[in-house]
Amino acid sequence: MNEKASPDRLQGQLIATNVLIEAVLRILPAQTLKAIRQEFEKNGPEVGGLLLSTPGSEAMLDAYRSSIESTQDLLTQMHQKAIFRDSAAGKL
Incomplete structure (x- = not known):
């Protein structure tokens, strides 16, 4: 398979x-989502920065940035x- x-x-x-x-x-529980969100906020832009140094089109980079946002x-x-769901269920 050689797809472009x-x-x-x-x-x-x-x-x-x-x-x-x-x-x-x-x-997922709120605490797990918090950890995932924090990790993504750190790693998502890093990957975008790496993409800047690779060959490719500006449109693909824009698509990645849009996806990150x-x-x-x-x-x-x-x-x-x-948070609201877990709080209402007494899990927080």
Whole structure:
């Protein structure tokens, strides 16, 4: 299999990954989500920085940056929901 990467293909894969991530995040405890969010906030931009030094199109880098931002937003939203859910259930 010798498939070429394209911005549209990458964007589609990143969207599919975010859908999967959201499904998994919905069941995690708030403390776990907090740790994941903190780790992602540290590592996500680092990977973006590494991409700057590799050959590729600006569109692919933009797609990655967009994905990082949307994933950070998703993690924040899911963490907040988990805090309310766990608090209501007396787990915090």
